Amino acid sequence: MKVMLAIFKLDKLGGKERDCIAIARHLAARGHDVTVLTTSADVPGIDDLKLVTLRARGLANHALLRDFARGVIERKLRAEPDALLSFERIPDADFHYAADGAAILREWRLWSWPPRRRTRLALERAVFASPAATRLFFMTERQRDEYIIAYDFEPSRATVLPMILHDDRYAAARKLGAGDSRKDRGRKDLGVAADELLAVSVAVDPKLKGVDRSLAALTLYPKLHLVIAGSDAPWLHRRVVRLDLESRVHIVPYVAEVMDLIATADFMLHPARSEAAGQVIGEALLAGVPVLASAACGYADEIARSGAGMVLPDPFQQDALINGIAHMIDALPAMRKAAAVRARSLQQQRGAWLSVIAERIERGAAKPR
Structure with missing residues (x-):
């Protein structure tokens, strides 16, 4: 099975980035052909991963994220993977790993730059709101419920993961x-x-x-x-x-x-x-x-x-x-x-979260498109 993972900056090495690396390695260990798409991957010790660096253009962060999403979608159309797992809000991803809270529920400051907010909310809606069919991984039940309140999506799209520990x-x-x-x-x-x-x-x-x-x-x-x-x-x-x-x-x-x-x-x-x-x-x-x-x-x-x-x-x-x-x-x-x-x-729960993600992706990729 050919799987793509998409994350904006792998070398940021926060929790989301470490999770991405762990998932990529776990999927590869299960025999899958795994590629990680990112804009920046200067991370020591990940020579075992297949990395593709995409160029994102823009003067502000929201513009860079939007351009990265476009680049990932174009790459998906060309490579035709069995599954695309996104760690950013990318329309048309098969799976999305929700590492953050819902932007729509955030207390935006009155002086927040309108283009920034519009772009982030548009990308979020494209992943979570109907008619999107992206299947969703959440870290906690509370996080899942907040997104359901915000976007009223079908609960069957959501999977709450066991506690994430590496x-x-x-x-x-x-x-x-x-x-x-x-x-x-x-x-x-x-x-x-x-x-x-x-x-x-x-x-x-x-x-x-x-x-x-x-x-x-x-x-x-x-x-x-x-x-x-x-x-x-x-x-x-x-x-x-x-x-x-x-x-x-x-x-x-x-x-x-x-x-x-x-x-x-x-x-x-x-x-x-x-x-x-x-x-x-x-x-x-x-x-x-x-x-x-x-x-x-x-x-x-x-x-x-x-x-x-x-x-x-x-x-x-x-x-x-x-x-x-x-x-x-x-x-x-x-x-x-x-x-x-x-x-x-x-x-006793070691590796449970990784197994859940891999099994969901394998089942989803096996279904006829």
């Missing part, structure tokens, strides 16, 4: 059994004393993930440290200095051993403003680490169901975060036990 995270989680000595080494490297508490935030986009909210709350907890991985934004350093938190906030790059870093912490802080799913929540639970997250996160339901942490209600209030940290600290032993139970159950 194989390298599972492999790293199995090694975490080395225990307290490993955790102690990580804390020593950060300069965190044994009697001090450590929270972790993994955030490539720290503003979107609510790191500023966490920093403000941290000022009220003098024995709580916070390690922030994934961003070196100048405003982040300025905020830390302004709040006099230099001795308790540790800003580190996003590292391959991020599971080790997460496991070093007592709990994860993730009061995100917007998060379609939140793979870092799943990674924390897989590492046996409880999570304090906002209800805006798609995987917040996983925290509530497992009892491995706390979910802040919508709309977000800073006082709720402050009180939530106090509750997390008081209930840490019970929450860590709940997180350990969830970690064991997640180990």
Whole structure:
């Protein structure tokens, strides 16, 4: 079977891009001829993938996305693949992986540039609204329901995936059994004393993930440290200095051993403003680490169901975060036990999300056109 995957910038290497690479490899391992279409693929370690670079023209992001969609459609018409899986909003894709929330439900600012909004909504409608027949992959039930409310499409077009966690995270989680000595080494490297508490935030986009909210709350907890991985934004350093938190906030790059870093912490802080799913929540639970997250996160339901942490209600209030940290600290032993139970159950789901995607594509491609 010949399958095309289309993603705008593979080298952005966010969650969507990592998911695309994992899906491409999984489909190839099942014997399919897989090609990834993108505009930028300068990513180390993906020589095993067949990549085609398309040129997108435009002065603004929305124009580039529109031109990329046109290029993908033209390529599809020429190559005639058995299936096209898009990670961007591309009309006439056979399958679409919904990595974001619905643009139509976003609170657009009054001064948002009208062409940008029109283009994004037109592309979104072409994928989700009737008479489109694109089959849709969603990360959570909540995300699926939001799109159904927005576009009233036939629910049978939608598939909600099991929790998305990558194989390298599972492999790293199995090694975490080395225990307290490993955790102690990580804390020593950060300069965190044994009697001090450590929270972790993994955030490539720290503003979107609510790191500023966490920093403000941290000022009220003098024995709580916070390690922030994934961003070196100048405003982040300025905020830390302004709040006099230099001795308790540790800003580190996003590292391959991020599971080790997460496991070093007592709990994860993730009061995100917007998060379609939140793979870092799943990674924390897989590492046996409880999570304090906002209800805006798609995987917040996983925290509530497992009892491995706390979910802040919508709309977000800073006082709720402050009180939530106090509750997390008081209930840490019970929450860590709940997180350990969830970690064991997640180990049984390894690769499930990839199998679901592959099976749906194979079934869909087998149907007569």
